[in-house]
Amino acid sequence: MTEINHLGRMADFDLTDTQRQVRLAVREFAEREILPTVEQNEREGQYPRELIRQLAPLGYLAPLIPENYGGSFSDVVSYGIVCEELARVDWVIASAVSVANSLVGSSILRFGTESQRQQWLPPLAAGEILASACLTEPSGGTDLAGMRTQATAVGDDWVLRGNKVFISHAAEAGVFLVAATVDPALSHQGVTMFLVDPATPGIEISPLPMRTLQRDNVAEVHFDDVHVPSDGLLGKQGRGFPILGAALDTGRFSVAARCVGQAQRAIDLTLPYARDRRAFGQAIGEFQMVQQKVADMICRTEAARCLVYRLGRMKDAGVERCSLEASMSKLMASEAATQNALDAIQIFGGYGFSSEYEVGRLLLEAKTLEVGEGTSELHRKLIAEFSLGLRK
Numbered sequence: 001m002t003e004i005n006h007l008g009r010m011a012d013f014d015l016t017d018t019q020r021q022v023r024l025a026v027r028e029f030a031e032r033e034i035l036p037t038v039e040q041n042e043r044e045g046q047y048p049r050e051l052i053r054q055l056a057p058l059g060y061l062a063p064l065i066p067e068n069y070g071g072s073f074s075d076v077v078s079y080g081i082v083c084e085e086l087a088r089v090d091w092v093i094a095s096a097v098s099v100a101n102s103l104v105g106s107s108i109l110r111f112g113t114e115s116q117r118q119q120w121l122p123p124l125a126a127g128e129i130l131a132s133a134c135l136t137e138p139s140g141g142t143d144l145a146g147m148r149t150q151a152t153a154v155g156d157d158w159v160l161r162g163n164k165v166f167i168s169h170a171a172e173a174g175v176f177l178v179a180a181t182v183d184p185a186l187s188h189q190g191v192t193m194f195l196v197d198p199a200t201p202g203i204e205i206s207p208l209p210m211r212t213l214q215r216d217n218v219a220e221v222h223f224d225d226v227h228v229p230s231d232g233l234l235g236k237q238g239r240g241f242p243i244l245g246a247a248l249d250t251g252r253f254s255v256a257a258r259c260v261g262q263a264q265r266a267i268d269l270t271l272p273y274a275r276d277r278r279a280f281g282q283a284i285g286e287f288q289m290v291q292q293k294v295a296d297m298i299c300r301t302e303a304a305r306c307l308v309y310r311l312g313r314m315k316d317a318g319v320e321r322c323s324l325e326a327s328m329s330k331l332m333a334s335e336a337a338t339q340n341a342l343d344a345i346q347i348f349g350g351y352g353f354s355s356e357y358e359v360g361r362l363l364l365e366a367k368t369l370e371v372g373e374g375t376s377e378l379h380r381k382l383i384a385e386f387s388l389g390l391r392k
């Protein structure tokens, strides 16, 4: 059977040579250094801290942070390619890059003071510290305006009290981006954002037992009368919701790119298996029903990739709000990643459930991205509301 060069055929018709080189370089590093560690890290619940540190000198840790703050910013599409290729081998390392750049780094860049940028961006870009975004609460993550973590002004300073759940990278982070409210009755107009040192007295980080991603150490974070100095306020009191909106807009781009990487991984694992595995005297890839799954996996991945790169190009062109396109990309790419993992498992038969093969692990990891940074239901609602003129 003829070998198809997927790197040469995937939707990259508008990538520059430099962007194509970024893909090859990240892919080569990820396959050589990261891939061999993932299964063992997952079994042992081992967070890949050292590998994340190694991304910094290569320029893969801070692709959205400008050079004058120690980052390697070139363009948004390249950032998406870095996220895609890292996620193709490891959810956790891609997530660390995505949270540090899209949610936390971009928020500091766009809404922080120069002193906040100088304090947090160089150590983030150098890999000296990691970042966590503390948004979701036990009472709900979709309805962010309904958050309950309380921020109380004490003179010029602040005191935070409340609980956050499902916080990725928390135990390893050197900076928390925290969303709180000055008054829950004010709904979104009460939301206020803070940059907090996780070592501040009153912060307790405890493991949140998960069915997947043992190597991410997903945590609960408790804020018990945590004193935050005035320079920890990001933006202005009660003006946190637009900061969240901008952060999630960029976050959904990188999550969508990560989903494309995961969808691609399912394809890359499935093609050789379908060629080699035999039943009834022939390769299973010669059965039409297997071929149908392979064709659908490839089509949905390429369709999602086109949406993601288009969104990246809009951001590179300076389009201010891309929320509709961000929702479309994130929705389609996350559902493609889950469906590809399901199809891959079916094609692998019983071996899809064997710990000898990756495809079984991919399924729950992909499904988490239909929930994080906006559930599929939320994105369908946003897309419909934008299109119906119910939301501007």
Ligand SMILES: Cc1cc2nc3c(=O)[nH]c(=O)nc-3n(C[C@H](O)[C@H](O)[C@H](O)COP(=O)(O)OP(=O)(O)OC[C@H]3O[C@@H](n4cnc5c(N)ncnc54)[C@H](O)[C@@H]3O)c2cc1C
Residues within 6 Å of the ligand: 132, 133, 134, 135, 136, 137, 138, 139, 140, 141, 142, 143, 165, 166, 167, 168, 169, 213, 218, 368, 371, 372, 373, 374, 375, 376, 377, 378, 381
């Ligand atoms: C692996 C993983 C890592 C995560 N990392 C982080 C992190 O680092 N930081 C962080 O802050 N959070 C993180 N999260 C949390 C994630 O962002 C939330 O789980 C998500 O926002 C959904 O919130 P929830 O779980 O409270 O569900 P809920 O908000 O309770 O929603 C439950 C269900 O109701 C549906 N629903 C809710 N509102 C509506 C509506 N208006 N219309 C239709 N359906 C609706 C939802 O779509 C969902 O199906 C992580 C989650 C996972 C699984």
